[in-house]
Amino acid sequence: MRIELKINGRRFTPEVAPQETLLTVLRREGFYSVKHGCDTGECGACTVLINGKPTTTCNLLAMQVAGAAVETVEGLEESGELHPLQERFAQTAAVQCGFCTPAMIMAAKALLDENPTPTEAEVRRALSSTICRCTGYKQPVEAVLRAAADLRGESAGAGAEPQPEGVTPAEGTGAGGGAPSHDPAAVLTRTPLKVVGKSVRKVDNNKLVTGRPAFTDDIEHRGMLHARLLLSPHAHALIKRIDASKARALPGVHAVLTHQDIPRVSFTTAGQTWPEPSPYDTRSLDNKVRFVGDRVAAVAAETPEIAEEALRLIEVEYELLPAIFDPEEALKPGAPIIHDEPDCTGIGGYDATKNIAAEIHAQVGNVEQGLAEADIVIQRTYKVPQVQQTPIETHICITRLDENNRLEVRTSTQVPFHVRRIIAPVLGLRPSQIRVIKPRIGGGFGVKQEILIEDIAGHLTLKTRRPVKLELTREEEFRASRSRHPQILRMRTGVKRDGTLTAHEMVVVANTGGYGSHALTVQSNTGSKAMALYNCPNIRFDCKTAYTNLPPAGAFRGYGGPQGFFAVECHLDEVANAVGMDPLAFRLKNCLKTGDIHPLAAALGEGREGFEQRIESCGLPECAEFGKTEIKWDDMHVPSGLTKRRGLGVAFAMHGTAIPGVDMGAASIKMNDDGSFNLLVGATDLGTGSDTIMAQLAAEVLGIKPEEVLVYSSDTDMTPFDTGAYASSTTYISGGAVVRAAEDVAGQIQAVAGAMLDVPADDLELRDGRVYANDGSSVTLSEVALRSLHQHDQHQIAAIASKMSYDSPPPFAATFADVEVDVETGEVQVKKLVMSVDAGRIVNPALALGQIEGGMTQALGYAVSEEMVYDEKGLMVNPNFRDYRVFLADEMPEIVAHLVETADPFGPYGVKAVAEIPMDGVAPAVANAIYAATGVRMYEIPLTPERVWKALHQKE
Amino acid sequence: MFLRMQAFERPTDLAEALRLLARPGYRPLGGGTAAVGPVDAETAGLVDLSGLGLQYSRMEHDGLVLGAMMTLGDLLGLPELLLIGGGVLGKAVERTGPPTLLNRATMGGSLVGGAPDLATALLALGAQVTLARLDAAGQVVCEMSDLERYEAEPATLIESVRIPVKPVLTGYERVARTPRDLPAVAVVAAMEQDGQFVQNVRIAAYGLAPAPIRLKAAEEELEDAAPIEAVIQRAAEAAAAMVTPPADLRGSSEYRRHLARVLTRRAVEAAAGRMGRM
Structure with missing residues (x-):
């Protein structure tokens, strides 16, 4: 039926089917800013204005609004000028991945249309219709308030780009200057930096605030088929019989694949460096299912509805096997064996006959002796839940055969190069027969460091020779993607009365679910991060990671750290209490300091041998000082109310910067006629702003503005190799490669310019887009480029460089929480969170603060509300955003993010990592604040009202 | 789909x-x-x-009548809302969802699930629902609590909701994992003041049974009584004693019974705290 819609003021008369949603129709008409994130209206990414009112469109039929006026973000630009809302979002890290940005902007526009002078609370209410998993909402709220002022004509110097507050140089670290050097002395002497250290506008923000087609789904291929997966309804079962003949006979179905139709090839879904330290325990499709949500079959059909209908026609006869969900039960003799098939292999203590996906033992000193020397020994058990990354863009990929019959895989991934290498043998192809293209990504947080759908889409394209789109629904994302490993952590710590640690032990049982992706490495991080932050002569870390029939865990921002730090930071709070010390003073006494040796780095690598690490920079004292003042730590003993009690808590954290000896990134730069540069990187910006960071680093070396650097990322045919966006490595590793390539290019520019100016190349300086000699004479970069390309000794000024590092300089953080506990109901209200982070030199403060604010917000969910919950048969009961609770804009406590700048000798300009450490400290800080408020220790998260009430109740 | x-x-x-x-x-x-x-x-x-013209709201002599197709967003905009139970209805609507949801969700749809705070508040306020049925069956007016009985009937539609408008004191308490989460338990208490006594006490709760219920045992303790501490405590105990709450991810049965006690007490205290001298 044909309906009429007025979209952004223009009349459209699309032909729509009765069941089609407005989201589908708008995207078909080319309004790609309207995003699919959940199907239930809960994530809000599909928000548009209908007759002026913000409305979700994934749960709205087009027929319902026939005749209506629809506004999308595409309609906001006027004659090439951004709307003030778009401009204000674009100026800061209000945009991270950008997937939900158009929705937020439209919700804000509706508010400002009605109310030109909104309060912050009103802005937060308006933005509460959109889940943003990246930003922590702080910068979007500020952007809306600034835009409101612009629209009222009140902004002083409207359009001036705001520079964020919140960066403090650590004293004595020379953070006022810096150099792209590995010589510590050079860090201290360089002239002031021009681009590094500035909150420059993100290079990709304009396309994101205008909603241009940038993401995987924003492309059309003629004849594209829609794929759907049949997921297992059982936690553990053999497929006795599977018959797809009825499904294949359904008109519009082009392929149905079961385990009978494709070769059996074992691989790991973990996107890691070869040889992957995760067991090869997965097949594209198998004759056994190991969790509710495991893949049983796949369909490609002409419409999503036909594909869905076909799934219902596949007949499957299961033989149910006993299922096991508790990791400790799974490790007992006689437990059902989850991987009893012969074609599984693994390393790192892997023993499938005992349900062990990985086993780790590391010790320095002698823990038993240390415990004997202690005045007090505290022993406690902690439990942490399974939680999910939930990027708002679910897993999606589009595969097709190109004109050379090569398989093109356009996919939302953090690891394009690993995708190509890992799916090649699974599909029976050589890596060179596959091209992986990573477009803009709508968030990842680790769950896209996993190859979950590319193999299936590839099989379907090879079978049908047609383009195939496979996109997980939100429910499938919850049931069948990946998650953070739940763990049980047993702590035993010995301490002298003066607060000196004599022994520190952690024994972990982790649950990896049905498959062991990242089972070894996540858990080794639990030890190597959380158990290494405090100096102690005797440290032991033991861990077993068990297979069970829960949905699998995998990589999730923090990668073992949040689990470990919850246990360690709660435990040491109790230890400090036992020796009568202030928990903050106790931490400062025992934590690592500049010059210390990382106690576990050599003993615990990531599936390989580790490398000894010396701590070259540690800003923890400054971080603690900032947080202490900001949270009013010394007021913590003020009396609080009878039923509502206030308390303050603290936690420290340490993370890593890339995996030493493993992670590698490469970059290539070439010069263009006009003095601009193409920068090609394999690094994958998943919303963090790394494309901008790369542009800034290149611009700093080349003496140009970041907008003169055209960043392209990433494409296995075009860009150099990079291990991918994970392990907090991009600025340090990929950025290091960019700096090296830029230095090489700068040298080539100097050679050409030297000949032009007739001076020695070494005496030339690149700044402000020109090359200057000592006498002040200069040439422009464009003149250099034109000469080298067209006139004299013609050659392409270009370079490629790589970086790998055996050093992994740790960032540090101090987190403080101010909490109110209702002791009658157990309800916990976090009033304020402060996080101060030493992430080395900061390349872009707004982006770094955005990383911290967003990480804190995810970590707050981990602390108080997020948890995957299952029934007794292993079925997740909360696979939606109504029941799986992620914080919304108007639920947030006050959050304060802060950076302490140190300069580390290893990274380019002294950078360290920032992305993951914000995940580590919030849960223990909140738990410690609950103790301060009530005198009750919490040993399990999330700190839901009932859990806290039970703990308070037991005390009585 | x-x-x-x-x-x-x-x-x-x-x-x-x-x-x-x-x-x-x-x-x-x-x-x-x-x-x-x-x-x-x-x-x-x-x-x-x-297309049925059910988007209306109108004030009648003793009640506010809301058409079933009125959106919750439009409801929030009604100035009359403040006349009802000290604005409790507006607060309950805000808890129902973000603006994007309120702009589409309708009054009628909200009564059949998905809006527990609103349904609880309507139950406490004594709202009545008018159902339209096929010719022979005719129109029916029922209490909120009887709605379930008609839901299974084919060709039955919620036509409108009537909310009594009278001076009523209310208290609204809830416990949830985050402020905008569905509550583990929510309690809305409504009562009329008669000197130092209260009457026509209606206490409704969500999370204590599969659908919102009246806590009649607690109401009886308070009816025609002065809401002093001991009476309120008895009412709270009565509320806890009368329920066998279901368990789900938001709370066990035991915890919800505990919340029935605490939140009933708090909701009644809040309502009673609004009593003025007469």
């Missing part, structure tokens, strides 16, 4: 809508916020109710 939906109808009178709904596989469509997203292999036709 509707797999088998063939027809989309937008009737302009109620009788026609009811006749369409009598067809097999035909379902009514309010805002669609809950119906449209999930995979649905049953629905053959949708009857969009937006």
